[in-house]
Amino acid sequence: AQTVTQSQPEMSVQEAETVTLSCTYDTSESDYYLFWYKQPPSRQMILVIRQEAYKQQNATENRFSVNFQKAAKSFSLKISDSQLGDAAMYFCAYRSPNNNDMRFGAGTRLTVKP
Amino acid sequence: NAGVTQTPKFRILKIGQSMTLQCAQDMNHNYMYWYRQDPGMGLKLIYYSVGAGITDKGEVPNGYNVSRSTTEDFPLRLELAAPSQTSVYFCASSYPPGQGMELFFGSGTQLSVL
Numbered sequence: 001a002q003t004v005t006q007s008q009p010e011m012s013v014q015e016a017e018t019v020t021l022s023c024t025y026d027t028s029e030s031d032y033y034l035f036w037y038k039q040p041p042s043r044q045m046i047l048v049i050r051q052e053a054y055k056q057q058n059a060t061e062n063r064f065s066v067n068f069q070k071a072a073k074s075f076s077l078k079i080s081d082s083q084l085g086d087a088a089m090y091f092c093a094y095r096s097p098n099n100n101d102m103r104f105g106a107g108t109r110l111t112v113k114p
Numbered sequence: 115n116a117g118v119t120q121t122p123k124f125r126i127l128k129i130g131q132s133m134t135l136q137c138a139q140d141m142n143h144n145y146m147y148w149y150r151q152d153p154g155m156g157l158k159l160i161y162y163s164v165g166a167g168i169t170d171k172g173e174v175p176n177g178y179n180v181s182r183s184t185t186e187d188f189p190l191r192l193e194l195a196a197p198s199q200t201s202v203y204f205c206a207s208s209y210p211p212g213q214g215m216e217l218f219f220g221s222g223t224q225l226s227v228l
Contacts, residue, residue, distance in 0.1 A: 009154065033215040045204065045219035091156060097211040100164060101147060101172060104156040 002027045004094050006105035013082045014113050020067075021077045021108045023092030032096035034068065034075045039089040039107075048090070051075065079110075087112040115140050120205050120220035127195040127227045135190040135223050137205030145208045146188040147217065148172075148180065150201040157204065163188055164210070195227045 003026045013019035025034070036048040051059045051068050058066050063083075067076045079086055092105040118139045127133055139146065144165045149157040149172075159172030163182040177199055179191040188207075192199060202224050206217040 043222045095215050101159045106156040
């Protein structure tokens with residue numbers, strides 16, 4: 001079964017600095033998608049960024065980028081120029097065309113210090 | 115579009131009571147899901163549905179029931195509530211795998227069983 005591991009329960013960053021959140025996953029499939037979701041205090045799950053496994057180029061969305069290492073099964077999220085509004089719980093997630101559902105890591109709580 | 119709508123947002127139940135969490139989506143998604151979120155545990159799949167009339171168990175189905183009579187609605191029924199069911203519940207929907215991999219989430223229901 002596919003599993004997703006986030007080894008950092010909590011992280012903190014100074015406003016305007018850069019932080020990287022780690023995620024590893026286990027799968028025997030070659031075709032899959034990886035996601036980072038943000039959950040602010042409002043509880044809403046917000047998609048931050050997605051990566052298709054067949055694409056070698058790392059996905060980027062404004063201040064958010066990923067470092068996708070397929071052979072190492074690693075998928076980290078880098079947040080540049082951190083803002084107070086980035087403070088939230090971040091979940092790494094996995095889904096493949098062969099799975100009906102999405103698998104989630106345990107989450108990393110990010111604190112942004114002014 | 116309203117997206118995925120969940121009601122209620124908060125609920126307190128006494129042990130042994132029953133209730134139904136409502137979920138509706140207006141995106142014409144075939145796939146719908148119920149997840150529960152416990153602190154430090156990420157999101158765990160309770161039940162899912164791939165279309166009207168078709169449902170299947172996820173990772174943690176005990177104590178819950180679902181039905182899917184229409185494409186839009188996917189209610190989750192809790193029978194004989196127990197303290198272990200205290201959690202945040204999320205409904206989500208998506209296109210079938212391969213047509214769209216992202217899950218769209220409702221705003222969640224905070225349930226406490228006392």
